[in-house]
Amino acid sequence: MKYRKMGKTGDEVSILGFGCMRFPHANGRIDLGRTERQILMAIERGVNYFDTALIYHNGRSESILGDILARGYRDKVRIATKLPPFMVHSEKDMHNILNSQLKKLRTDHVDYYLLHAVNDLGGWERLKKLGIEEFARKAKEDGRIRWFGFSYHGDKDDFKAIIDDYPWDMCQIQYNYIDEHFQAGREGLEHAASKGIGVAIMEPLRGGSLVRKMPPEIRKIWDSSGYSRTPADWAFRWLWDQPGVTTVLSGMNEESQIEENTALADLAEPGMLTEQ
8 A cells, every 4th residue: 555645734534534434235225244344455455544424324324434533443544524515513523523423423623624525715714713723723723623624525726715714624525537637636636735635536447437438539548558457557557657646546346456556556656647
């Protein structure tokens, strides 16, 4: 496994992160035994960044992850979780939600605490009026969170405005070779990186669509390279080739996915792809 620093924090995280939004199911329910085996398999292979959120799996994701990590693995990983703005109407709400998340995660701190889907400047301004900056300061000071960030699905101009308005530690954006100029895109990625802000990538495979049905025009480009690689291999290489990318999140719920993706991460380096 390779690791990169999360921007100016200096914290080293695995370039492959484990997304906790797609745990495996059996008979219509989350398969807890298999979920545990997969999470431990990822940890054994060097993954140390686990991304969850209050609303994932109808509120169960944090508890499931917390129960597994509490069995002697908490100190081996970084936990990233998120504050849902739609549930926030005061600074008190922010503290209450964070405290409830800490209980579910069975930990005294969250390593990366993100505002969930702050998708435009207006959403950020609303949270500022409610006291989000003071909340973050207090939560950092008392040790409940180590680093503060936000996830984003809006346009690049608002993204850059939000980036410039607060001393963020990290952010999370949707980004892949199809979405290079969609939402924050490459321009947003490079803007954040230029300010020393770590960037976590979500939807590297566009929910699996880049594996199941690669666009024909992209297939021609890959085939012309002379290399025989899987669709996932090309997609991850394209991301890890860019030094501004800190970690790439993957919702791995098959053991074969964990095996393939961690093997790819063992070999990744910035600049490993040529212009051709």
